Amino acid sequence: xxxxxxxxxxxxxxxxxxxxxxxxxxxxxxxxxxxxxxxxxxxxxxxxxxxxxxxxxxxxxxxxxxxxxxxxxxxxxxxxxxxxxxxxxxxxxxxxxxxxxxxxxxxxxxxxxxxxxxxxxxxxxxxxxxxxxxxxxxxxxxxxxxxxxxxxxxxxxxxxxxxxxxxxxxxxxxxxxxxxxxxxxxxxxxxxxxxxxxxxxxxxxxxxxxxxxxxxxxxxxxxxxxxxxxxxxxxxxxxxxxxxxxxxxxxxxxxxxxxxxxxxxxxxxxxxxxxxxxxxxxxxxxxxxxxxxxxxxxxxxxxxxxxxxxxxxxxxxxxxxxxxxxxxxxxxxxxxxxxxx
Amino acid sequence: xxxxxxxxxxxxxxxxxxxxxxxxxxxxxxxxxxxxxxxxxxxxxxxxxxxxxxxxxxxxxxxxxxxxxxxxxxxxxxxxxxxxxxxxxxxxxxxxxxxxxxxxxxxxxxxxxxxxxxxxxxxxxxxxxxxxxxxxxxxxxxxxxxxxxxxxxxxxxxxxxxxxxxxxxxxxxxxxxxxxxxxxxxxxxxxxxxxxxxxxxxxx
Numbered sequence: 001x002x003x004x005x006x007x008x009x010x011x012x013x014x015x016x017x018x019x020x021x022x023x024x025x026x027x028x029x030x031x032x033x034x035x036x037x038x039x040x041x042x043x044x045x046x047x048x049x050x051x052x053x054x055x056x057x058x059x060x061x062x063x064x065x066x067x068x069x070x071x072x073x074x075x076x077x078x079x080x081x082x083x084x085x086x087x088x089x090x091x092x093x094x095x096x097x098x099x100x101x102x103x104x105x106x107x108x109x110x111x112x113x114x115x116x117x118x119x120x121x122x123x124x125x126x127x128x129x130x131x132x133x134x135x136x137x138x139x140x141x142x143x144x145x146x147x148x149x150x151x152x153x154x155x156x157x158x159x160x161x162x163x164x165x166x167x168x169x170x171x172x173x174x175x176x177x178x179x180x181x182x183x184x185x186x187x188x189x190x191x192x193x194x195x196x197x198x199x200x201x202x203x204x205x206x207x208x209x210x211x212x213x214x215x216x217x218x219x220x221x222x223x224x225x226x227x228x229x230x231x232x233x234x235x236x237x238x239x240x241x242x243x244x245x246x247x248x249x250x251x252x253x254x255x256x257x258x259x260x261x262x263x264x265x266x267x268x269x270x271x272x273x274x275x276x277x278x279x280x281x282x283x284x285x286x287x288x289x290x291x292x293x294x295x296x297x298x299x300x301x302x303x304x305x306x307x308x309x310x311x312x313x314x315x316x317x318x319x320x321x322x323x324x325x326x327x328x329x330x331x332x333x334x335x336x337x338x339x340x341x
Numbered sequence: 342x343x344x345x346x347x348x349x350x351x352x353x354x355x356x357x358x359x360x361x362x363x364x365x366x367x368x369x370x371x372x373x374x375x376x377x378x379x380x381x382x383x384x385x386x387x388x389x390x391x392x393x394x395x396x397x398x399x400x401x402x403x404x405x406x407x408x409x410x411x412x413x414x415x416x417x418x419x420x421x422x423x424x425x426x427x428x429x430x431x432x433x434x435x436x437x438x439x440x441x442x443x444x445x446x447x448x449x450x451x452x453x454x455x456x457x458x459x460x461x462x463x464x465x466x467x468x469x470x471x472x473x474x475x476x477x478x479x480x481x482x483x484x485x486x487x488x489x490x491x492x493x494x495x496x497x498x499x500x501x502x503x504x505x506x507x508x509x510x511x512x513x514x515x516x517x518x519x520x521x522x523x524x525x526x527x528x529x530x531x532x533x534x535x536x537x538x539x540x541x542x543x544x545x
Contacts, residue, residue, distance in 0.1 A: 002358035019539045043469035050466045053528050056352040057392045057425070057484055081350060081393065116437045116457055117394050138483065140463035163464045164520040181439065231481045301349050301401050302377065 003056050004326050009243050011048045013181060016237075024272045044164030049088075054118075054141070055186035055253035057083060058276050062266070062300050063120065063255070063269035064293060065089055065280040067103075071143030071289075078293035082118040082141065084278065085111050090147050091281035091322065092193030094180030094334070095259075100148040102130040105137055112138065115303050120167070122149045125340040126152025132177045136166045141186070146339040147193045147280075156340060159183030169257065171204045173211035174234035175341055176250055187250055190337040191258010194281050198265040200337060201258040205272040208254075212244060219245035249273070258337070261286070261321050263299030263312035270303035342541065345385035347411070349401040351393020352527060356534075359527040360389065363534035369542070379410035386541035387420040390427030391533070392525050394486070395435075395457065396543035398426055398448035415450045420518035420540035422533055424526075427486055427492060428521035429487050451519050452494035453532050457525075459488035459507060473500040473513055476532045481512060481524035488512050506512055 044050075061081030062277045070084045087103040088096060102123050110118045118140035122128035125144055134142050142164055144157055156179065159166040165185035170176035176187045190210070191201030218226040218244065227245060231238040243251050257278035258271030266277045276302050283289050295315035302308035332338075346356040357373040364371040372384055382388075388411075390398070402408050415421045415431070423431040430447055434454035438441050443457070460466070463485055471481045481502070489511035492498055496516035502510050502523075514520040514533045526533040 002355045002527075004355055004358065009527075016468070042468050045465060045467045049468050049469055049480075049528060050484060052485050053482050054463055054466065056355055056528070057394070057525075059352055060348075060350045061394060062396055074395060077400075079350075079394075082396050083492065092407070101543065111461075113439060116440055116443060117396060118463065135464060138462045138464055154487070165463065218452065224448060300539040301397075 001247050001249050003251060003253060005165060005247060006243055007049055007052065010052060010251060013237065013240065014048055014160050014183065016184065017158070018068070018180065019098075028114060045229070045291060048086040051165040052252055055167070058255075059161065059253065059268075061276045062275070062297050063278045064283055065278070066111065066284065069108055069110050069114045070283055071170060072115050074290055075283075075293055076115045077118050078290065079297040081187070081276070082116060082120055083111065083115065084120045084122065089281040089285055090336075091285050092194075093147060094194045094325075105133065108134070108137060108139060122148055123157075124148040125150035125246075126155055126157060129186055131157055131162065132165065135162055139164065141305050144168050144184075146190060146336045150339050153340075156182050159185070167255070169337070170208065171337055171341075172207040173244075174236070176208060176254075177234050177236040177240055177244065180250070180252055181240055184252065186253045186255065186259075188255040188257040188278055191256070191260075191334050192323075192327050192330070193258050194248055195259045195327055195330075196261040196282060196322040197283070197327050198259040198261070198268065200327055201256050201260065201269060202272065204258070205256060205269065205274065208250075209273050215241065215245035216248045260296070261324065262297040262316060262318075263309060266296045267299045267303035267309045270300055276300060281322055285322040286316075292316045292320070342369060342373050342538075343372050343385045344538070344541070345374045345376040345381060345388045345389070347359035347388065347390045347398070347402075348377055348429070349398045349405070351391035352525070353391050353449040355527040356389040356424075356523075359531055359534045359542075360411045363538055366531055367535055367538055369538065371538070374466060375390035377499050378406060380489070382410055382414045382419070385419070387537045388415070388422070389527075390421065390423040390430055391467055391527070392427065395426040395429040395447075396443070396445050398430055399461060403446045408448060409527065412448050412450055415448065415519065418518060420537050422520045422522070422537050423451075424522045424527060425486055426483065427521060428453070428489070429457060431519065431521055451516050451521055451527045453492050453514050453516075453521055457487045458485055458491050458511065460486050461506065465506075469502060471500045471502060473499050475499065476536060479526060479532055480527070480529045482528050485525045486523045489521065492516075527534070
């Protein structure tokens with residue numbers, strides 16, 4: 001299903017939310033303008049087509065977490081469609097504890113000047129100013145991520161205010177639709193980052209698609225009341241629920257993330273309906289990052305071709321995989337996925 | 342009629358959607374094939390190379406030993422449309438605006454020179470109305486787009502875009518049955534896919 005079908009409604013949604021945002025006027029006083037003024041006539045930056053269209057170009061691709069230029073170059077040479085610059089890989093965030101914040105701007109800028117593929121970075125949930133800084137520096141995609149320590153327990157960033165597209169995590173459909181109504185241009189599963197255990201991502205994708213399939217069936221049967229109930233339950237506009245039901249998928253690109261460590265993990269997530277994958281600690285916490293990066297790219301691109309996935313899985317050794325953490329061994333307060341719902 | 346979309350990485354679904362919508366407008370039947378193997382090239386009458394990351398598409402095509410086969414199929418007259426990364430993949434000359442020479446695998450079938458990331462990063466991505474010679478008006482979406490710096494030989498520019506930073510750049514070009522666009526027609530219009538189908542039907 002082409003995401004182009006969702007453009008018209010998302011544009012309406014943006015106008016609605018944007019009209020509501022008093023914040024816009026406050027920010028305008030401080031010099032933030034949206035949409036950015038543009039010299040050529042009738043041309044515009046930061047539109048829905050541009051922001052939701054960008055992730056569509058990442059389809060069947062892999063975005064890899066990196067902490068420096070060398071890792072970013074390994075990722076690019078392996079065929080990644082993007083890199084996510086972090087201060088610490090999620091596995092190390094877990095080990096280090098304390099407050100996890102946005103990466104060094106210097107490192108982000110250095111990566112941007114050394115690779116040709118898109119560069120993303122994470123901001124803390126609700127941290128408008130980290131996001132403004134990243135937009136100013138020029139990153140291509142911002143991940144408002146539960147891996148970092150949230151600064152606002154109640155609200156996410158109003159992402160319609162930004163020219164740069166955002167990706168947000170979700171564990172089920174309601175959460176995804178709330179993020180889209182706040183202006184997320186792309187959704188990913190939350191999974192349980194930094195564990196090397198894909199089980200939570202599987203759980204989140206199955207929950208997401210089970211709900212979408214139920215809505216699609218309700219839509220097909222003309223049971224409009226069920227769509228209305230669902231919209232009320234999730235506290236999102238009915239039209240967004242109806243659009244999702246009609247398309248049979250989220251109206252924005254949906255990646256898998258959280259615990260992907262092997263080519264087979266990536267292929268599994270693609271089979272469950274992901275448009276592409278984020279790999280966090282899985283590559284650079286393994287003993288064979290170069291081969292593993294190439295192998296995961298191959299398995300993600302050709303997940304439905306068993307021979308290709310076998311070839312990919314042969315490129316890596318299980319002895320070199322990151323050790324991983326059993327999610328059941330984590331205490332509830334150690335879970336990252338419950339942050340920001 | 343079978344038509345193909347190179348399905349290694351990128352917005353393959355969007356191209357399939359545009360092909361089907363274009364076919365409906367023309368009143369012809371098409372079956373969209375996701376092209377991943379050389380053998381599939383024999384059955385298809387037109388090929389779209391999608392937008393995506395040209396480095397990823399190039400590396401995956403090389404691994405699948407598709408480069409030579411794609412090259413000879415297109416040089417043998419298979420109508421082809423390359424959008425954004427696809428245009429980079431088809432061009433004979435490629436460089437990047439930030440890092441310069443990239444050394445990435447390309448097909449090198451079309452007489453165009455392409456500069457990657459010419460308009461800047463994602464925050465500089467834009468949409469604009471363009472007039473395309475022979476096809477008409479389109480809303481063109483440029484996403485981290487390349488610019489076509491020049492055409493030579495039998496390749497000719499089809500559309501231009503005026504950009505505040507870059508000045509006038511070529512946004513679309515044609516050489517025989519090959520089309521290259523710096524923007525993404527698959528997101529907003531069926532005009533290019535219709536042109537491709539017409540070329541496949543011998544009407545163009």
